[in-house]
Amino acid sequence: MEPIQKSMKEWVRNSNLQEQLDKAKQELLSDPLVQTFLQKYSDVTDEMIEQGLVKLYEFQKERHHCLECPGLSACPNMMKGYQPEAVISRGSIDLHYRACSLKEEVEQQKLQQQLMKSLYVPRDILDASFESLDRSTEREEASRKALAFAMSASPGEEGQGLYFYGKFGVGKTHMMGAIMNALKSRKIESLIVYTPDFFREMKQAIGDGTFQEKLDMVKQAKVLILDDIGAETISGWIRDDVLGAILQHRMLEKLPTLFTSNYDYEELEEHLAYSERGGIEELKAKRIMERIKHFTTFVRVDGKNRREK
Known part of the structure; x- marks a missing residue:
């Protein structure tokens, strides 16, 4: 000008x-x-x-x-x-x-995008919607429960989440993206984390001084999605001081946590029981699983691998 x-x-x-x-x-x-x-x-x-x-x-x-x-x-x-x-x-x-x-329109779009955050998850997952979900019979119940959660979630008042179990490639993470978009329309913040990469970064965060900041971000998310839990290399420190701390805080604050996993409850408990020292810590694994079981509804996702050509 x-x-x-x-x-x-x-x-x-x-x-x-x-x-x-x-x-x-x-x-x-x-x-x-x-x-x-x-x-x-x-x-x-x-x-x-x-x-x-x-x-x-x-x-x-x-x-x-x-x-x-x-x-x-x-x-x-x-x-x-x-x-x-x-x-x-x-x-x-x-x-x-x-x-x-x-x-104002651009700022509103930015605000809407800020309601959906992801760590280490492909950006295309954030474009998922319930309209784009596979409507096959095998996934019908899972889709229905996902939609019901997205429409009724009330962080701070109701802390119940979902545990999506299914084999590789059946669309669990895609469903989580659809949940996030539905939550966004209700102006509810959500965060999806690819668990193996997040746990690896938390180990590095000890050295660079960002551990507490990153832990708090995940602990305090209004709706947290831990994607592919069980795919990480477990250690007692990760299980007790990271995952345990996250779940404890969210349980007390009634903040819903959702999970996707290739393991069912029992298999995940076995995975969490292993120690990097080579021992089995069944009691500590059981404590973590009691929190997960009590605050999630188990949802089985069936169907064929969507990633196979």
Whole structure:
């Protein structure tokens, strides 16, 4: 956009300076947008107008840009996506800026996207919807329970989640993406985590000082999805200090947790019982599983591998 100061200098260069200034002022004050402002504030004095000419010029020029809007990306206004509103503030003409409808739409889309977060999960999962789910008979019950959860979830009031069990490639993660999109429409935040990669990163986070920050993010998500639990290499520390801490907090705060796994409850308990020291810690594994079982409904997902060609 041509700076206002440059326009003023061009006026000064004219030989008939006063005549040109008077003409520009008259054109400015006769502009319909400026006239509407002056009619709205009937107590505007000539002195206020004289002192506020630059702001009135900015108001007129940028509002005309808005009337001939070239689109948000090509917006020529000084503050892209914002339009000025002329007001009287403390006895002077001033400008307040507010986001235009296009800017508000973009910000709303960003806000909606912030409601859906993922760690290490393919972005296409976040585009899943219940309309795009495989409606085959084998997945009908699982789809129905997924939709029922998405429509009734109430984080902070009801902490019951789902445990989706099924073989590789039957669409468990896709269903979770559909749940997230349905939750988004209800303005409920969700976070999906690919569990093996998340646990690996938590080990590294000890060294770089980000462990507690990352742990808190997962603990406090309104709806948490732990995708492919059981595929990780388990250790006592991961089981007790990471997974155990997450589940304990979410249980106390009534925050729903959903799981997908190739293991059923019993198989996952066996997996969690193994220790990196080579021993079996059945009691500690059982404690974790009691939390998972108590706060999830087991859902079997059947069907053939959707990834097979």
